[in-house]
Ligand SMILES: Nc1ncnc2c1ncn2[C@@H]1O[C@H](COP(=O)(O)OP(=O)(O)OP(=O)(O)O)[C@@H](O)[C@H]1O
């Protein structure tokens with residue numbers, strides 16, 4: 001658990017409603033993400049987890065409701081303020097985690113070249129350092145296709161870390177990985193938080209991950225189209241507030 005600023009709110013979501021055109025995805029979403037916590041977004045396929053992440057990042061504008069970062073409404077900010085905030089986010093999308101035509105080193109360096117004033121030698125050092133943090137020391141000249149799926153995910157994390165973000169937002173980081181690599185990635189995410197104190201938001205429907213690293217979880221119900229469960233993962237499993245939360249958190253097939 002985060003040991004400092006335990007109650008500081010990093011992100012606050014108020015009465016959020018999300019739609020594609022007129023089609024309702026989720027409504028009445030209300031929750032807070034505390035600074036330094038690992039906050040899980042769970043729910044069945046199609047419930048709107050990735051859509052919620054896109055709203056948190058500011059890629060989609062809410063139909064109704066508000067998203068606050070440190071008490072500032074994301075959509076009351078000037079465009080350049082929004083961009084500055086987004087630059088402080090370390091994002092791992094559900095697909096296309098890396099640019100396949102660039103080496104692992106170039107995948108990270110391109111962000112530093114675009115958004116910082118570091119010179120080439122400083123950038124080289126930062127790239128080496130970030131890759132080392134995820135257990136990929138010496139792999140900067142490899143292409144994504146040269147390495148395993150687990151290593152690619154870790155390289156994606158290294159890229160998300162490039163600009164020393166205030167908050168990480170990961171969409172299904174362990175999807176498609178075998179249990180051993182899933183566990184490695186989960187430990188890495190936990191280490192990131194423990195060592196850097198960074199707030200981490202993780203979309204996941206995988207119970208092993210939710211129980212292993214989540215401080216708080218919200219359950220997006222695809223029938224009710226709102227959050228029907230919120231709290232400490234093990235509490236939701238042991239004291240589910242309704243049958244769909246119970247089914248989700250107690251299912252055999254993880
Ligand atoms: N660009 C889009 N335009 C219209 N509808 C969309 C779009 N993207 C997603 N949807 C629909 O919105 C709903 C929520 O999609 P979303 O991708 O957020 O779900 P998810 O919970 O992330 O699912 P998964 O677990 O499969 O990744 C789905 O019914 C999906 O078909």
Ligand SMILES: [Mg+2]
Pocket residue numbers: 049050051094171
């Ligand atoms: Mg998704």
